[in-house]
Amino acid sequence: MKITVATILFLVGIASVAMAQRKQPTQEELISKLAAKKEEAFLRNAAWRYDFDKAKEIAQKEDKRIFAYFTRSYAP
Amino acid sequence: MTEEFQKFSDQFSLYVKIVSRIEGDVNEDQLYKLVGRQAYPTVLYLDSDGELLGKLGSTRTIELMQRMADRGNQISEYKKQSKAGDRNALIEVTIARLEINTISFEEASKVLPDREDFSTKQKERWGFAELSNKIHLLTRGVGRDSESRMKAAKGMYTLYKEGRRPVADTDILNFWNYVMLHAESIRDVDAYELGIESVREKYGNRIGYWKKWFAKHEATLRKLKGEGN
Numbered sequence: 001m002k003i004t005v006a007t008i009l010f011l012v013g014i015a016s017v018a019m020a021q022r023k024q025p026t027q028e029e030l031i032s033k034l035a036a037k038k039e040e041a042f043l044r045n046a047a048w049r050y051d052f053d054k055a056k057e058i059a060q061k062e063d064k065r066i067f068a069y070f071t072r073s074y075a076p
Numbered sequence: 077m078t079e080e081f082q083k084f085s086d087q088f089s090l091y092v093k094i095v096s097r098i099e100g101d102v103n104e105d106q107l108y109k110l111v112g113r114q115a116y117p118t119v120l121y122l123d124s125d126g127e128l129l130g131k132l133g134s135t136r137t138i139e140l141m142q143r144m145a146d147r148g149n150q151i152s153e154y155k156k157q158s159k160a161g162d163r164n165a166l167i168e169v170t171i172a173r174l175e176i177n178t179i180s181f182e183e184a185s186k187v188l189p190d191r192e193d194f195s196t197k198q199k200e201r202w203g204f205a206e207l208s209n210k211i212h213l214l215t216r217g218v219g220r221d222s223e224s225r226m227k228a229a230k231g232m233y234t235l236y237k238e239g240r241r242p243v244a245d246t247d248i249l250n251f252w253n254y255v256m257l258h259a260e261s262i263r264d265v266d267a268y269e270l271g272i273e274s275v276r277e278k279y280g281n282r283i284g285y286w287k288k289w290f291a292k293h294e295a296t297l298r299k300l301k302g303e304g305n
Binding site: 025027030031033034037038041042043045046047048049050052055056058059060062063064065066067068069070071072073074 | 078079081082085087088089090091092093094095096097098099103106107116117118119120121122123124125126129141145148149152
């Protein structure tokens with residue numbers, strides 16, 4: 001019984017280490033994902049600004065409100 | 077949608093924040109600072125000072141976006157008028173800020189300590205905002221442990237017995253889940269049943285998670301009524 005418990009704990013430990021070492025995206029991959037995201041039609045076909053201060057400046061100058069879209073590129 | 081959106085978006089200054097997790101990326105917590113959580117994608121409506129005027133739900137149609145913008149524009153106008161000394165505009169903008177959670181109930185009460193001149197509708201909205209705040213405070217920090225959940229449930233049941241009923245989407249399920257938790261512990265069948273029906277009124281036509289929710293709670297109701305499984 002003690003051997004079985006020890007074996008189970010050992011296997012759980014191995015699995016945890018393996019999961020922790022699961023491949024994280026590299027910086028290059030993240031940069032590539034960001035570039036792909038920016039190419040999506042929704043973002044390419046309208047006048048999106050990536051600088052919040054600039055968006056505020058335009059809103060103040062043209063008496064508009066800000067339509068803000070928060071999204072991510074590192075995961076779907 | 078894209079062509080339609082292009083035309084629709086001309087009335088705004090468009091801003092996009094793409095969280096990339098690239099080293100050196102700035103403002104990754106910008107969304108959290110605005111609404112207290114990070115969930116992507118999220119659409120917000122802000123005034124030119126960057127103050128929140130509205131948030132779009134999970135359904136993103138042009139019609140709903142326009143509705144969000146119309147309401148936000150109204151709040152923005154009230155904000156301008158209140159700065160010029162308009163009392164009604166101050167009431168409207170404060171209640172609106174409460175409803176979209178950009179100020180706490182305590183802060184709103186300091187801005188409007190005297191509420192005798194509220195219209196009937198404003199009093200109603202203030203009451204709902206106060207209830208929403210109480211629900212939020214009761215459930216803030218509740219963990220998975222039984223003791224803290226039952227404490228919150230008892231508090232929520234007290235609100236129920238006072239006749240309080242939430243209307244905000246974000247409050248309905250939270251409120252009734254806790255009321256039903258306490259109702260089950262004291263075998264208040266009527267409260268439990270009302271909870272199920274109140275949630276059904278809002279979410280009865282949904283599928284997935286909701287089917288399981290209703291199945292679970294209907295089984296509990298049958299047990300409480302002594303009808304077995």
